Amino acid sequence: MKTRSDKGGTHKKPKTYAGKPVKKKRMNKHGNFIPYVSKRDKNDPLKVQFHEVCDLPHDSYMRIPKHLRLRHNKKCFRVVILDSQADKPSLAIVNPEDLSTCKKIGELAINLIAYQGHFQMRMPTARKNKFHCSFCKKADIIITEHSEGLRARISNHHNLRKYWFWKEG
Numbered sequence: 001m002k003t004r005s006d007k008g009g010t011h012k013k014p015k016t017y018a019g020k021p022v023k024k025k026r027m028n029k030h031g032n033f034i035p036y037v038s039k040r041d042k043n044d045p046l047k048v049q050f051h052e053v054c055d056l057p058h059d060s061y062m063r064i065p066k067h068l069r070l071r072h073n074k075k076c077f078r079v080v081i082l083d084s085q086a087d088k089p090s091l092a093i094v095n096p097e098d099l100s101t102c103k104k105i106g107e108l109a110i111n112l113i114a115y116q117g118h119f120q121m122r123m124p125t126a127r128k129n130k131f132h133c134s135f136c137k138k139a140d141i142i143i144t145e146h147s148e149g150l151r152a153r154i155s156n157h158h159n160l161r162k163y164w165f166w167k168e169g
Contacts, residue, residue: 042164046099046123048092049135050080050109053118077120082112096165106152109141116143116150 014022026034056074064072082090098108105121113119119142122135139157143150160166 043096045093046096048094048099048108049122050082050092050113050141051077051120051122052080053120053140054078080113080119096163099160099163100165100167102154102157105139105154105157106141109152110143110150113143114150116145118142 016022026036028034054076056076060076061069061072061074082092092108092112094108098104109119109121118140120137121139121141123138124133125136127134127136136159137156138159140155142153142155144153145151161168
């Protein structure tokens with residue numbers, strides 16, 4: 001009778017998966033821990049995407065089953081197209097220093113969006129979706145019209161605290 005090939009440590013792990021080399025484990029052959037070293041530099045640019053928060057259209061609301069309507073979110077999110085000539089949603093590639101405080105985020109949003117409304121700033125995270133990268137909300141931005149021009153108010157920015165570039169205040 002033939003024994004299993006993966007039993008007793010005789011099974012060899014693949015060198016590549018999906019055409020890419022498999023990551024090494026975090027212990028060396030002597031059992032010492034090897035810390036993770038990131039390939040990105042601290043000053044590398046970051047990707048940012050803006051979504052406009054809109055009310056759900058009435059016909060879309062009526063398509064939701066009657067027993068779920070009360071619990072359903074009555075907001076929808078549309079990706080802001082930053083480039084006027086582009087047809088599809090675009091990413092803003094920004095310096096990490098431009099995202100370090102609420103004031104700088106407000107200035108960045110006014111420069112990129114340039115109209116009033118309620119928006120979400122989203123950044124890529126480790127979570128995966130069918131497009132291999134999930135953009136999660138990092139801050140809410142409300143841009144309003146004033147006598148001096150556009151003004152931005154930032155709220156719900158607590159998700160930015162874990163990043164190295166964030167400065168309180």
